[in-house]
Amino acid sequence: MKKTLALLALAAAAITTAAPAAAQFAKPEDAIKYRQSSFFVLGQHFSRIGAMANGKVPFDAKAAQENAELVAILAKLPAAGFGPGTDKGADTKAKPEVWTEQAKFKEHADKLLTETTKLAAAAKTGDVAQLKAAFGPAAQTCKACHDAFKNK
Amino acid sequence: MKKTLALLALAAAAITTAAPAAAQFAKPEDAIKYRQSSFFVLGQHFSRIGAMANGKVPFDAKAAQENAELVAILAKLPAAGFGPGTDKGADTKAKPEVWTEQAKFKEHADKLLTETTKLAAAAKTGDVAQLKAAFGPAAQTCKACHDAFKNK
Numbered sequence: 001m002k003k004t005l006a007l008l009a010l011a012a013a014a015i016t017t018a019a020p021a022a023a024q025f026a027k028p029e030d031a032i033k034y035r036q037s038s039f040f041v042l043g044q045h046f047s048r049i050g051a052m053a054n055g056k057v058p059f060d061a062k063a064a065q066e067n068a069e070l071v072a073i074l075a076k077l078p079a080a081g082f083g084p085g086t087d088k089g090a091d092t093k094a095k096p097e098v099w100t101e102q103a104k105f106k107e108h109a110d111k112l113l114t115e116t117t118k119l120a121a122a123a124k125t126g127d128v129a130q131l132k133a134a135f136g137p138a139a140q141t142c143k144a145c146h147d148a149f150k151n152k
Numbered sequence: 153m154k155k156t157l158a159l160l161a162l163a164a165a166a167i168t169t170a171a172p173a174a175a176q177f178a179k180p181e182d183a184i185k186y187r188q189s190s191f192f193v194l195g196q197h198f199s200r201i202g203a204m205a206n207g208k209v210p211f212d213a214k215a216a217q218e219n220a221e222l223v224a225i226l227a228k229l230p231a232a233g234f235g236p237g238t239d240k241g242a243d244t245k246a247k248p249e250v251w252t253e254q255a256k257f258k259e260h261a262d263k264l265l266t267e268t269t270k271l272a273a274a275a276k277t278g279d280v281a282q283l284k285a286a287f288g289p290a291a292q293t294c295k296a297c298h299d300a301f302k303n304k
Contacts, residue, residue: 024200034196037189041229044186048176073225077193 024080028089035081036092042074046142049123053135061126068123075116079109093151108145115141176232180241187233188244194226198294201271204280205287213278220275227268231261245303260297267293
């Protein structure tokens with residue numbers, strides 16, 4: 001009986017905790033698809049800036065600015081797709097640590113916002129040197145989070 | 153010989169036409185994944201506005217405005233993923249008509265931008281009646297394009 005009550009309490013807590021995610025997404029697989037989709041679109045635009053920052057394609061100030069503005073906007077999206085209960089429900093490379101080490105994960109998520117905001121500001125100057133200087137730390141932010149929280 | 157030259161000319165034309173898409177995406181499947189991903193994220197935010205417009209969830213002016221601003225930005229993205237040569241390369245529900253009836257497809261794509269811009273303006277007023285009035289035509293724009301250009 002005690003065990004049943006404890007389980008019920010746990011279940012109730014889980015439902016309450018899951019409410020925000022449930023409110024935003026109809027089901028866990030939608031949340032998973034949402035974070036994967038927004039990361040993919042983000043990555044495409046980020047890599048276009050990278051190609052310019054790394055000299056693989058000629059620097060185009062207007063394209064750099066447009067892509068960086070999009071990156072800063074898109075970077076805000078994926079976090080909402082990592083709500084409670086979204087560790088399964090569809091194929092995902094997210095490690096369990098996303099949910100067991102939430103404070104650390106949030107630090108990484110916040111850093112993504114900081115660095116992509118800086119990148120957008122750098123791109124706005126139209127100065128390729130500033131773009132290059134901001135791109136490195138932003139790319140490193142992606143990598144650090146992938147290393148800690150994403151399976152290969 | 154004449155036939156070979158004609159084929160070569162056709163091939164050269166195809167390469168030139170495909171250049172913009174090739175410049176943006178490393179391979180056709182990236183373009184396909186890009187358009188599918190951006191449509192999915194767009195759809196998630198659009199449906200949150202729909203839930204409010206249809207009275208399924210309480211109207212929240214701030215949430216409506218944020219979602220509608222995102223929708224207007226995201227609506228600009230998928231078109232780039234329908235470049236020449238992206239009719240295959242990954243699973244896609246896009247009908248061949250996307251590429252054989254480009255003028256008509258562009259009309260639909262332009263209408264999506266017009267209606268989502270109107271939706272964002274309506275959401276900005278904070279008036280649920282205006283949101284409702286703008287949501288219908290925007291939703292109809294999605295449906296009309298799906299009916300004409302998307303397999304079920």
